[in-house]
Amino acid sequence: MKSVGKSLCALLVPVLMLVLVCTAQAATESINVQAGADVVRTIDLGQEDKVTLKFSAVGDYPSTLHFWVKFSNGTTADYGEITGHEMSFTSGVSGKFTMHFDNFDSSSSKLVTLNYEVERYYFGIPGMLFILLAIAVFLVGIVAGYIVMGKYA
Numbered sequence: 626m627k628s629v630g631k632s633l634c635a636l637l638v639p640v641l642m643l644v645l646v647c648t649a650q651a652a653t654e655s656i657n658v659q660a661g662a663d664v665v666r667t668i669d670l671g672q673e674d675k676v677t678l679k680f681s682a683v684g685d686y687p688s689t690l691h692f693w694v695k696f697s698n699g700t701t702a703d704y705g706e707i708t709g710h711e712m713s714f715t716s717g718v719s720g721k722f723t724m725h726f727d728n729f730d731s732s733s734s735k736l737v738t739l740n741y742e743v744e745r746y747y748f749g750i751p752g753m754l755f756i757l758l759a760i761a762v763f764l765v766g767i768v769a770g771y772i773v774m775g776k777y778a
Contacts, residue, residue: 651742658682658690658728658735666724668699670716673746678724681709684735691727700778706730 658664670676682690689706696702697720704710716722728735747750 652740654739655739656726656737656739658726660728660731660733664726664728664737666726668722668724668741668743670722670743671719671745672716673745673749674716675713675744676716676722676741677713678739678741679709679711680724680737680739681725682706682735682737684731685733687731688735689731690735690737691725691730693725693727695721695723695725697722698733723774763774 639755654666656666657663668676680692682688688708690708691706692710693701693703696714697716698718724739726735726737738771747755
């Protein structure tokens with residue numbers, strides 16, 4: 626009985642750690658978009674993921690880029706020639722969210738600072754809260770097992 630409990634613990638701890646690592650995704654990145662080039666960044670999203678995105682571009686005048694995105698459901702949104710943008714949305718379906726930074730109409734490169742955060746949701750519960758509840762249930766189960774085993778020992 627003890628080896629089964631140890632095996633179960635040895636299996637559940639790595640699984641919970643893996644899920645904990647996958648609950649949030651965030652990045653800060655500096656991208657150099659050369660003149661006449663297009664830079665694409667892709668984020669893998671799950672259903673009901675909440676995304677917060679912010680970017681700003683700097684460079685020679687004018688420091689604008691043509692920015693457009695393709696959502697995971699296949700729709701696109703064109704934001705035109707801009708120097709920065711902030712957006713937040715909830716993903717309706719799982720898939721790839723693609724950001725395009727076009728610098729085709731410029732003769733100088735632009736430096737783009739991109740910040741984004743993706744918060745995962747499981748069964749409508751934020752990922753961190755879900756992991757906390759899963760760990761609490763797991764620990765209550767261990768305590769209940771020791772109590773039951775103590776009565777029969």
